[in-house]
Amino acid sequence: MTYTKAWLNYQPVKDAPKSVGVVLPEMGPIAESIGQELILACEGMYGVTPVFDGTAFMAELQILFIRDQSGDFGEEGYRIEASPESINIIAGGQRGMLYGMFRVLERLRLRGRKRYTIESIPSNPFRMLDHWDNLDGSIERGYSGLSFFFRDNEMTVTQRIRDYARMVASIGINAVCINNVNVRGVAAELITERFRKPLIEVAEIFEAYGIKLYLSLNFASPKRLGGLDTSDPCDEQVRAFWKERIDDMFTNVPNFGGFVVKADSEGEPGPFAYGRTHADGANMLAEFAAPHGGIIIWRCFVYNCQQDWRDQKTDRARSGYDNFIGHDGEFAENVILQIKNGPMDFQVREPVHPLFGGMKNTNLMLEVQIAQEYTGQQRHVCYLMPMFRGILDFKTYSGAEADTVADIVSGRAYGNRNCGMVAVTNTGDDENWTGHDLAAANLYGFGRLAFDTTLSPERIAEDWIGLTFGTDPKVKENVMRILMMSWPAYEKYTSPLGIGWMIKPSVHYGPDVEGYEYDRWGTYHRANHMGIGVDRTPGGTGYTTQYPEPLASLYADPATCPEELLLFFHHMPYAHVLKSGKTIIQHIYDTHFEGAEEAAEMQKLWEELEDLVEPAAYARALARFQHQTEHAAEWRDRINTYFHRISWIEDEKGRKIYD
């Protein structure tokens, strides 16, 4: 199957030198990758094959890799000193050289041979992608085809995996977990001999691009694989089982990073079954991984998914904090808790999870989702960097001087070393990798932002557009407008004022206002004739009290609560007047009409690029824009009709709302 090169499509540029010479200071798998990439890039951009020998210094453009012994750059940082004739990439290690090289190629493609100096050290130690790939080849919440790691309960090792590694290395990813956190069926056997050979091959490919390989494991493996009658993490036989498996994996799989664990969550097994804590479970695994420098990534997505809708006191939003806060400081140094950005589940709009800033003595990793499970599933454009920007900038008021989420997950706030950011990724075996061609901006953007949390969404978008579609100003202008308006538009037609979950159950796509309202998932909007929203104040579920002051009070008072989260925190009458001067019901009507119009506008902006974008890519995206326009209108009508029927309040502007 053919596939695109995404943003690594090296096209001819104007200021091509006649020759390129490269000096690499050492050999090794990463150095080899660097060399291959430079050949590919120089041939694509310049029609020139670089030389790697002593004649390098006679070339019109020299690219010199220099190892810096000071330690200032760590393993991953770099400095670039560039002039039109010579580019020095100074780094402390091979990964720094790799990242520096990709940065150099990006600059050469976007701006040409210029004089500049850049210094960059990654903000986050861990910059990770989680694949929810199943061994049968399906991808849970995957919207871009099938897995390129697994098919029919076997691993596949192909050139595509190498190209994938190149792509994600180019944006600074240094850890990838290749299998679904829900470890079902034969997936549990990934930690056994059965998959050893292809696993080693994938690990070696990853190693050549500076990526550690991670696997999701099933906490019940001692019973399921080991034939034991328990998986109690404190049981000696269970411990022996894990020691053997973990030693085996780290000893025999090169470049192995560790494990991701979803335990006691949505039906997955975990330590609770044995009266043990999450710390008991995670630390046991960590104990055996530690001698190998291995990491245990433990997910905090733990809640009661058997809630009674009648119960207005239980609050899923509370559960992550309630389950983990009491264990702050109990987790081993090589355990990282993986916390979703918000307390619910990757909704279009949520407050920041109160565990950020709550658990000051625990290694934390911010988990986001670029697979767009709840944000249009790669059929609607929804550029997520503005959302992630907001999350990273969120001040937690946890006590440190610099205590934003970015400060915390980088380790700066509380001195952690094992921490960072992870995204549930959005790739599959579709021709264009990400279903929607514009969804690649989320993959690219996540990597860039995780590497440098100071970047603006616009800056990232600008780079991605240039690398993907070239430097035509009209393309740049229109695609930039599309990307930057896309998340706000999606929010407008799907999620007014912080109310999410008005979606079709299970598939999580398309409008269904009451789809989850009477279900067991803890995801309610409580709409009635008079109003809508969930009271999470101390008089309600008390979720606001999980935040420190001044946040707790800010959220608890409708007058100070950020309006984009008003209905997340409060049950409000439709007649409540917002700062805009509109009532809530009028805001709902207006935003739904606006959002649908904006979807149509995005389609129009794309259609203006018909002759400026590669035809296949144009056609692929056009079909999705057409769907989005139609589907946004469906959202508009269903939501407006629902709220008109229940509130019986007319639209002030007299627009068509169906009976």
Add this chain to the structure above:
Amino acid sequence: MTYTKAWLNYQPVKDAPKSVGVVLPEMGPIAESIGQELILACEGMYGVTPVFDGTAFMAELQILFIRDQSGDFGEEGYRIEASPESINIIAGGQRGMLYGMFRVLERLRLRGRKRYTIESIPSNPFRMLDHWDNLDGSIERGYSGLSFFFRDNEMTVTQRIRDYARMVASIGINAVCINNVNVRGVAAELITERFRKPLIEVAEIFEAYGIKLYLSLNFASPKRLGGLDTSDPCDEQVRAFWKERIDDMFTNVPNFGGFVVKADSEGEPGPFAYGRTHADGANMLAEFAAPHGGIIIWRCFVYNCQQDWRDQKTDRARSGYDNFIGHDGEFAENVILQIKNGPMDFQVREPVHPLFGGMKNTNLMLEVQIAQEYTGQQRHVCYLMPMFRGILDFKTYSGAEADTVADIVSGRAYGNRNCGMVAVTNTGDDENWTGHDLAAANLYGFGRLAFDTTLSPERIAEDWIGLTFGTDPKVKENVMRILMMSWPAYEKYTSPLGIGWMIKPSVHYGPDVEGYEYDRWGTYHRANHMGIGVDRTPGGTGYTTQYPEPLASLYADPATCPEELLLFFHHMPYAHVLKSGKTIIQHIYDTHFEGAEEAAEMQKLWEELEDLVEPAAYARALARFQHQTEHAAEWRDRINTYFHRISWIEDEKGRKIYD
């Protein structure tokens, strides 16, 4: 796998004779079945093996089969002349003898050796069961295990099929279609050599119990099996394909009855694709079946399943009539149109389909569903004979002096010979055949009612209870109460005043008030703050005009419309006062509280039988009653909460309705 004997469980009775003699006038497969059944029954009831030779006349109880040559009884009628010593079964054919014998056994078990005379000629020529069994073994809308006809794309021929044939013959069934009307995958090949051998075996088993074998066919078979590029029923190659297949089937499968066809319905192929009518399609098949005495059963379940919910003029209820009424008189004599009892789809409450009484010059068959797809799925008790009684008694005002549905489908009203009743059946390979032990009353009842449409639901229930659970008066009293209260109770907690479809989409089980409200299936309730219901009057969709007067006017006026159908025909304000003096909203609240209480009461009535019913059967049904009680409470709460939230009207009685 073991399984129960359902109502053919011959237990010892009190007035056992010391010997039984049987005289059968002729031999043949049916006579052999009669002999086997009598042996089984006499051994079970009396501990005596009957003799079939000349010494029969020396027995204490003589059973004599006498062929009546007058023709008065047809092939299926019989007269029984019984005294404590001698029972004469006088019949015109072997099937009459078979049915007479089962009737005799029923009387012997329920009432003992008494003096009586009964004469019975079946009301309906066709008394059929449709299995929606798929070849992989699953059953579409099946709630009692897997198929006992198919497994893993093969047919299975087992003793269970013979016992099934006994069971359904004992209630007078004379036609069975064994495969799903949605003919997918290899099921299309049932009409080829591939399944010939087991098909012949099943056909022979059926023949021994007077049952004609039918198959569902795929209208696109000429393309799918014949390699043609069209399935146009007027194409000569297509006609040649069907002639060959149909000749082959009737020639080589003994006792073959014909075909059931679902065409141009819910995505199934049909003549519309070629600009042909249903009559074109059905008559073509009928032409080739006619020389063999074969029958084509053509389903009228045709509607637009891609409706836009915004469209308030299109009405699924209209579609069957609109699609077929113009073709009255066009169908061949050996075509039967199979019409669901109501215009929607087996809901808890619907008006009678206007095609009954509409198509006076066409052979019609009434289709009902005992599989309880929308009436509790054999987890809730819902005894359907009261519903069927009402349908049969419905006066169509079509012109004939006697023009009830029973008059029409029996052929009495308009002189049809090919007509009758069919049920989508409720059996599977569960131990007790029907999932819920009490669901067997629907299978038993359907057969009895189709054979004699004058029977009352109570009479049928009384017989079934006695044959299944014995003659203990407490068992009889409690089970009778459960059965007779079950359909009204289910209606109370699920379907107020003719509004159905407030169910979870796809699975059709459990409450979801808005589950279908914005979907494409044409199944809406249009509830808003002020009222609920669908305006099907001439000012609305005009569906009422499909009925003749006085029905059209009766339904069109809320003052005369039967209240149990008020919201089916009218959009009414919640404040509308019913004849009971209650408002509609209060009626909704009251019936939901009542319905849930009645579910609990049914459980209690069953629990009183703990020591009186066979323990395994007691336990099986108890678990289902417990579920029903809980699930009815869930229905009560979700529906009441929904209507309270939207109407904002309080329950007059101040009962708990959740916010």
